[in-house]
Amino acid sequence: MYKLNLLTVSKLAPKERLTQVIALIVSDVIGDKLEIISSGPTVADKSTPQQCLMILKQLNLQDKIPESINTLLVRRTREITKSTGSVEYTGGTQWEHVHNVIVGNNKMALAAASMKAEQLGFLPIILSSVLDGEASKVGVMFGMLARYAALSFGYKVSNPKSSDYVQLELDLVSKGVPKKTLKKVVALAHHAYNIKKPICILTGGETTVQVKGSGKGGRNQEMVVACALEIDKQCQGDTSVLANFDLIFLSGGTDGIDGPTPVAGAVIDQTFIQKCNDNNMDALTYLRNNDTFNLFEKISEECLILIGHTGTNVMDIQALVIKSKK
C-alpha cells in the first residue's frame, strides 16, 4: 500500500531534526499490522510507486483514478530510479529513530472484559481476538455454540441425545471452529456446572456485511439477530436447553458506533425471536433487508447498546453467556 498521504514520519518528524520518535498506537486492525493501522504513518513503506502503477495497469484502472495521482506515481518512480538506480524499496535509515508501541488493541480490551466478567461472578474464557467473516454467518456459529456449550454443562441438566450433540460438534467444526477451541468450551462448561457459575465466552475482531438491502443496521446488530435466529432454530427440537438455561449474546463495537446507527451493537437472550413472532415481526426478513436496527427499535430498545462515541476503536467484542437455571 504505497503511501500517498503527507502525514508520514519523514515529514512530521524527520530524523535530522529529532533523535527519537515514539509512536503510541491504538490498533483497529486484525493482527495489529503496523503498516495497516491508520495506513502506518510511522512505519517504513516497503511498497513502491512502480508497484502501484503495475497494479493499476493490471486492473485497467489507469483512466479511472485522478490524473494527479497518476502523475505523482510516475514522478516518484522517476525520482527513486534516479537517486537509487533501482525501482525496488531500498530501506534506508530514516526509520531508525522511530519506536512503535501498541498501547491499545482488541486483545487488551478482551483481557479487561474477562477481568470484569470474573468480578461479576462469571467463568470467562477468551476464544479469539481475530474473528472476521460475514457477520450473519458468524452469528449463526454463535447460536450453535450457545446450545453446544449448554449441552456440555452436565448431562444431568440438559440430557442431550448424544448423536445430536456429536452432530452439533461436527457442524461447528465445519463452520471453522477448531476442535481445540470446542474442547476448551467443554472443559469450562463442566467446571462451571460443578461450581455453579455461568460461563462467559469472549471473542473479538471485526466482521463485514455485504449490504444488499435497504434497511438500517450494522455488523454487530446483524450478527446478534443471526445468532438469535439460530438459537431459536437449535432449541426448537430441544426444549430442554430453553427450559434449563439462559442464553445471552452480545456484540458491540468498541468505538460505540455500529455502521450508520447511533448504537454500538445489541444484546439478546433466547426469548428474542419469540418476542418478534408475538409482535408479528419476521426477524429473518429484517436481517435479509439489513434492517436490524429497526427490528431492535420496534421489539425492544433495551436490546440496543447506546453508549455514544467512545473516542477510540479497538474493533468489536462479543460475549456469549450460558447460565444454568438449576
Ligand SMILES: Nc1ncnc2c1ncn2[C@@H]1O[C@H](COP(=O)(O)OP(=O)(O)OP(=O)(O)O)[C@@H](O)[C@H]1O
Ligand atoms: N444496513 C446495514 N446493515 C448492516 N451493516 C451495515 C449496514 N449499513 C452499513 N453496514 C456496515 O457497516 C460498516 C460501516 O460501518 P463503520 O463506519 O462503523 O465501519 P468501518 O468504518 O468499516 O469500521 P470502523 O468501526 O473500524 O470505523 C460496513 O461494514 C457496512 O457493511
Ligand SMILES: O=C(O)[C@H](O)CO
Ligand atoms: O483508518 C484506517 O486507516 C483503518 O481504520 C485502519 O486503521
